[in-house]
Amino acid sequence: MPRSRACARCRHTASPGGAPTIVVAVRNGCDVYACAEHQKELAGPPGDTLVALAQYQDMARRRAGR
Numbered sequence: 001m002p003r004s005r006a007c008a009r010c011r012h013t014a015s016p017g018g019a020p021t022i023v024v025a026v027r028n029g030c031d032v033y034a035c036a037e038h039q040k041e042l043a044g045p046p047g048d049t050l051v052a053l054a055q056y057q058d059m060a061r062r063r064a065g066r
């Protein structure tokens with residue numbers, strides 16, 4: 001895994017249910033990942049286009065297998 005997708009709160013890289021962590025916020029130019037359990041807690045303000053872009057790029061990287 002080239003970049004860390006660990007949850008910013010619990011450092012797990014996957015949710016208890018097995019779902020991968022997702023980008024929920026961008027802080028200081030860094031993607032903030034969260035598991036399903038901590039997504040609400042770590043999410044930034046709704047409608048943040050930086051976050052939407054980060055999520056899109058993250059999904060693109062996953063599809064590319066990187």
Ligand SMILES: [Zn+2]
Pocket residue numbers: 007008009010011012034035036037038
């Ligand atoms: Zn977590």
